[in-house]
Amino acid sequence: MEEKRYKQVQNFLKLQIQKGHYVVGDFLPSENELCATFSITRTTARKALEELTKEGFIERMHGKGSIVRERRQSLGLLNVKGFSEAVGKDVSTVFLQHPQPGLWNPEIHFTISETEIKESCVHFARLRCVGEIPVMIEYNWLVGTYLEGIVGFEFIDGSFFKTLSQHYRIEITGSEQELRAENANKNIAILLKIQLGSPVLHISVKFHTSKNNFYIYSELYCNTANYPIGNSYHL
Amino acid sequence: MEEKRYKQVQNFLKLQIQKGHYVVGDFLPSENELCATFSITRTTARKALEELTKEGFIERMHGKGSIVRERRQSLGLLNVKGFSEAVGKDVSTVFLQHPQPGLWNPEIHFTISETEIKESCVHFARLRCVGEIPVMIEYNWLVGTYLEGIVGFEFIDGSFFKTLSQHYRIEITGSEQELRAENANKNIAILLKIQLGSPVLHISVKFHTSKNNFYIYSELYCNTANYPIGNSYHL
DNA sequence: TAGTGGTCTAGACCACGCC
DNA sequence: GCGTGGTCTAGACCACTAG
Numbered sequence: 001m002e003e004k005r006y007k008q009v010q011n012f013l014k015l016q017i018q019k020g021h022y023v024v025g026d027f028l029p030s031e032n033e034l035c036a037t038f039s040i041t042r043t044t045a046r047k048a049l050e051e052l053t054k055e056g057f058i059e060r061m062h063g064k065g066s067i068v069r070e071r072r073q074s075l076g077l078l079n080v081k082g083f084s085e086a087v088g089k090d091v092s093t094v095f096l097q098h099p100q101p102g103l104w105n106p107e108i109h110f111t112i113s114e115t116e117i118k119e120s121c122v123h124f125a126r127l128r129c130v131g132e133i134p135v136m137i138e139y140n141w142l143v144g145t146y147l148e149g150i151v152g153f154e155f156i157d158g159s160f161f162k163t164l165s166q167h168y169r170i171e172i173t174g175s176e177q178e179l180r181a182e183n184a185n186k187n188i189a190i191l192l193k194i195q196l197g198s199p200v201l202h203i204s205v206k207f208h209t210s211k212n213n214f215y216i217y218s219e220l221y222c223n224t225a226n227y228p229i230g231n232s233y234h235l
Numbered sequence: 236m237e238e239k240r241y242k243q244v245q246n247f248l249k250l251q252i253q254k255g256h257y258v259v260g261d262f263l264p265s266e267n268e269l270c271a272t273f274s275i276t277r278t279t280a281r282k283a284l285e286e287l288t289k290e291g292f293i294e295r296m297h298g299k300g301s302i303v304r305e306r307r308q309s310l311g312l313l314n315v316k317g318f319s320e321a322v323g324k325d326v327s328t329v330f331l332q333h334p335q336p337g338l339w340n341p342e343i344h345f346t347i348s349e350t351e352i353k354e355s356c357v358h359f360a361r362l363r364c365v366g367e368i369p370v371m372i373e374y375n376w377l378v379g380t381y382l383e384g385i386v387g388f389e390f391i392d393g394s395f396f397k398t399l400s401q402h403y404r405i406e407i408t409g410s411e412q413e414l415r416a417e418n419a420n421k422n423i424a425i426l427l428k429i430q431l432g433s434p435v436l437h438i439s440v441k442f443h444t445s446k447n448n449f450y451i452y453s454e455l456y457c458n459t460a461n462y463p464i465g466n467s468y469h470l
Numbered sequence: 471t472a473g474t475g476g477t478c479t480a481g482a483c484c485a486c487g488c489c
Numbered sequence: 490g491c492g493t494g495g496t497c498t499a500g501a502c503c504a505c506t507a508g
Contacts (some may be wrong), residue, residue: 004477030493041479043278046494063486063493176467180459181416181434199416199434204463224415228439232411239496265474278500281475297475298505 009038009048017057017068018166028058028066055171071165093158096125096137096191099150108141108217109178109204115213118145122150128189130227134192137221146170146214164209172216174208184221192223201229244273244283252292252303253401263293269297290406306400328393329425331360331372334385338372343376343452344413344439350448357385362426365462369427372456374447381449399444407451409443419456427458436464 016022018021029037034045049066052058059069082160094096102123104112122144128136142162148166163168183197192200201224207216251257252386258324264272269280284301287293294304320379337358339347357379379385382403391398399405418432427435436459442451 006477032492042494043479044478047477049494060494061487062495063488065493078251162480174467176390177465179414179436181436181457182459183434199418201414201416201436222416224417229413229414230412232409241496267474277475278499279497282476282496295475296506298473298507300474379492 005038005040005053006044006047009034009040009045010051013048013052014055014057015169020166022068024070026068026184027064028068028087033160052218071161084141092129094127094129096127097123099124099153100119101144101151102141105137105139105141107219109219110206110217113213113216115153116143116215119145122147133223133226135227136190139187139219143214146211170214171210172207173210176208178204180204188221192221194223194225198223198225200224203229239456240273240275241279241282244269244275244280248283248287248288249292250404255401257303258458259303259305261303262299263303265300268302304435306396327364329362329364331362332358334359334388336379336386337376340374340376342374342454343442344454345411345441345450347452348448351378351450354380357382368458368461370458370462372423372426375452376452378449383445405449406445407442408445411441411443413439415439423456427456429460430460433458433460435459 006145013022013028018085022028028049031042031211034040034048035042035136038045049058049060050163052066055062056071057068058066060066067093088196099122101133102119102121104117104121105123120143121141123141125139126184148165153163153167161172164172180202182202184192184194184200186196188200189196189198194200201220201222203218205218205220206217207218209215248257248263254455257263261285266277266280266284269275269283270277273280284293284295287301288295291306292303293301295301317424334357337356339352339356340358355378356376358374360375361373362369363373382399388398388402391401392465396407399407415437416434417437419427419429419435421431423435424431424433427433431433436455436457438455440451440453440455442453444450
């Protein structure tokens with residue numbers, strides 16, 4: 001089946017953004033320019049741009065144009081309050097474990113499919129800090145087969161999601177989460193520098209991606225005493 | 236300024252749904268019928284239906300029609316895992332306090348505006364249980380001025396959001412949340428029937444609505460030991 | 471096969487941002 | 490004033506669902 005015209009345009013523009021030919025703040029070609037370039041009508045050009053808007057790649061401004069925006073990394077998920085605001089100021093990320101072959105840890109709360117279990121597992125873990133205070137531990141597992149060369153790879157701008165998008169052309173399309181309040185065990189307490197048994201927010205995440213059957217599993221442990229986890233949703 | 240044509244149609248259909256002229260599972264008029272009824276083209280009819288889809292009122296099915304669906308009550312927020320699945324089986328809600336005039340409690344984590352503080356505050360509180368086990372305490376505050384007769388009003392189907400929509404024509408359009416893991420204080424521990432100091436998930440919510448400057452503030456305390464809080468997001 | 475929604479064309483006029 | 494995106498018309502053909 002022929003690919004839909006608007007999908008072609010949409011994917012072309014998306015690729016340009018992912019490749020960095022357009023960066024955050026840049027204007028995409030106007031609707032009329034797209035019409036001329038692709039020999040389509042405005043209806044079709046608009047459909048392509050509307051889809052990109054829904055996906056969070058661009059923002060449209062009446063009378064100005066379509067502007068490339070920072071893609072929400074969290075997708076309905078959570079931000080550490082003060083994390084995004086403090087960006088570049090005082091936030092740091094420390095690797096507890098760089099990406100390397102690992103095991104499908106039973107710690108993962110979501111069910112791993114038969115197919116996934118047969119594949120090789122890649123694991124990495126990070127500690128997020130605000131200033132000197134560790135606020136979140138993040139354990140991640142994924143099927144390594146789809147991400148050739150991820151072992152030993154330096155993340156683009158230190159961001160795993162950005163690396164997924166720009167290097168592997170894989171986008172996060174959704175997520176499932178489970179939240180629990182727990183007492184910190186010894187390991188968690190030491191890493192977060194809190195007392196054994198202090199309450200921590202434990203979040204289990206299964207990220208869905210644009211690649212079929214490729215999921216990313218994360219287990220997060222947060223010290224919310226000073227930096228609560230935030231989340232917002234709008235229509 | 237003239238109301239946009241598609242907005243007129245959209246609002247008309249929304250009102251029909253809210254009034255119960257169409258209930259969950261019903262089919263809305265087809266695009267062609269809408270064209271005839273409102274003297275518009277399919278583009279405009281489709282725009283109206285697409286908006287209703289975004290708002291979560293309907294689902295569109297190729298070759299069949301537009302079907303009214305259960306509106307997601309949570310809007311990017313959280314569901315008690317097993318709550319929705321257990322609906323009708325074993326879930327119960329107990330009023331700790333029926334809607335009545337109250338105070339803008341300092342317990343509210345979000346900032347209340349000057350305008351709101353001057354208005355009268357209505358408060359109500361509920362306890363959600365699965366079987367005999369209490370899993371969530373819910374404290375709510377809002378400006379009573381917009382909700383005439385809410386004091387002493389019986390919620391439609393026991394649902395506050397449904398009452399808002401069907402009785403007051405107010406929709407939830409978004410929310411901000413803050414999540415914390417805390418130790419249960421005496422009051423919380425007693426209500427949730429857990430030990431003093433047990434970890435509880437504390438969620439502060441500010442709901443945004445379709446009515447200007449009307450927000451609903453909630454403070455939730457969850458025992459996640461047996462029923463974790465769930466949340467999912469797609470595209 | 472009839473009816474539905476999904477894609478697309480080729481126009482038009484309007485509202486907004488900016489120079 | 491000019492270019493941008495937002496709304497709208499009046500058609501066409503295609504893909505899906507169901508009797």
